Amino acid sequence: MPVQRSELQAYLAELLDVDAFKDYCPNGLQVEGCDVIERVVTGVTASQRLIEEAIAHNAQAIIVHHGYFWKGESPSLTGIRKTRVATLLEHDISLFAYHLPLDAHEQFGNNVQLARQMGWTIEGNLTSSIALMGRLDGGETGGSLQRKLSDALDFDVLHVGEEADDIETIAWCTGAAQGELEKAIEADVDAFVSGEISEPTVHLAQESGVHYYAAGHHATERGGVKALGDHLVHQFGIDVQFIDLPIPV
Structure with a gap:
């Protein structure tokens, strides 16, 4: 059952109480994709590999713990940053990211x-x-x-x-x-x-x-976004797939 992007955005903002946090990055919708979401890919970090997995799963949205636009980083969309964002825009995929809210939540943290x-x-x-x-x-x-x-x-x-x-x-x-x-x-x-x-x-x-x-x-940070994705399956009836892409640190 599909959900409107705006409805999902508002629901996650309230559920994770994003306004309560002073963070190192924006929490919530970071890259806007299509209006209607049926399939979501979740993962720890919005790497190019995870974006490619989302494309392979025909997902309209990605939800991660580590997104983009970190404090202290260059704001220029060049090189790797350009490639990641361009790929999301080309395939009309929304990127949602929740950093401290997904560390601290009493249920999904x-x-x-x-x-x-x-x-x-x-x-x-x-x-x-x-x-x-x-x-x-x-x-x-x-x-x-x-x-x-x-x-x-x-x-x-x-x-x-x-x-x-x-x-x-x-x-x-x-x-x-x-x-x-x-x-x-x-x-x-x-x-x-x-x-x-x-x-x-x-x-x-x-x-x-x-x-x-x-x-x-x-x-140590796979659990939060995976639990959140499982919750969204029951809340909205959408298809959510957690993609684990382990790294050595």
Whole structure:
């Protein structure tokens, strides 16, 4: 059953409360395509590969977590940027992108979805952060948690810490959230999980004793947009296909 682009745009804006966020990019409709949408492709990032997948699936819209027009980027539509946008316009495909709203949402957010996937009990947010904190259901060690994350996310998770240490309390924030480690240290949790890691992160983890897990930016952020797409199937009766295009970070 088709849906008007404008109706889908308004519904997602309200559902994800986009006006509540000051973000690094525009949230919502970034590239306007045709008026009526029957098929949607979802994915983590609006790469050229994902656009080509949308074309192959005869989709009228793409919904992603990482779209375009990031703060600090050149505003010029040249090179790769031109090719991506030109392809969308040529095929009349709309691009919707939701960054922080899709990290923070209480039902469809990446952080909530990671907790559900791993069976973690959510107890609240880290102070002034969209990062979550909680407790593991069952005894874990530094090593066993690394293996469970790797298996669940199909990603070679990097672990900083002793394998034999007991892990009971945890905080997490998907994507490039290594900077939240200091808040996790202040919260006195046993472990912190994010997508990416940087050189200073290793020293902070080692010196604080908080176990750190770099579980992949892409790998930790598949859950939100996939859950959102599943919801849209039930809400509008449209065809939604999640396309996973893994990358090594």
